[in-house]
Amino acid sequence: MSRAIVVYSSKRGSTKQYAEWIAEDLDCEAVSITDPRMKGLNLYEYDCIIYGGWIRGSGIVDFDKFGKMLDDELMQRLIVFGVGMADETAENYAQVWGYSIGKIDPKNENKAILYILGGRYDPDKVEGFDKFLMKIMRRVLLSGSTPEAKGRANFMKDRIDNGVDMVSRENIDSLVKDARRKLA
Secondary structure, three states, X not given: OOOEEEEEEOOOOHHHHHHHHHHHHHOOEEXXXXXXXXXXXXXXXXXXXXXXXXXXXXXXXXHHHHHOXXXXXXXXXXXXXXXXXXXXXXXXXXXXXXXXXXXXXXXXXXXXXXXXXXXXXXXXXXXXXXXXXXXXXXXXXXXXXXXXXXXXXXXXXXXHHHOEEOOOHHHHHHXXXXXXXXXX
């Protein structure tokens, strides 16, 4: 029998929600990367391994820790999703790829799959270092904008200032289809 597992890192709940929906659709377990069961987890028992984390900057949080558990054989079973507030553009995809999967498989020889899913951001619930980072991101967006990029920068500034909620169960449809192909 083919088996799948969803491992995730979530700070404010969006990634956890996606992980739970994916696990429900695939009839498998979703496990937080901080769960003590992770220490004894044998990933070779799974035909499809899904990792999800929230995107900070252009990197998927905690993927570096998870990536240390992977070799070429496991990478062939891998689907990764990053949850963020930026739209899935080719540029954004390439940056997230480079800071996550690209660090352990730069040429994608193992055919890992990456999805970027819309997240939820509420500026009133952000504090500490994350709040500081968002202020910096806002400044950077607006400071170096070319005339062509100005509209996109203002769009992201609006999301930073006012928040956004792009979490939807429909966002996982293609990911679940790819997972089912790995399980077939």
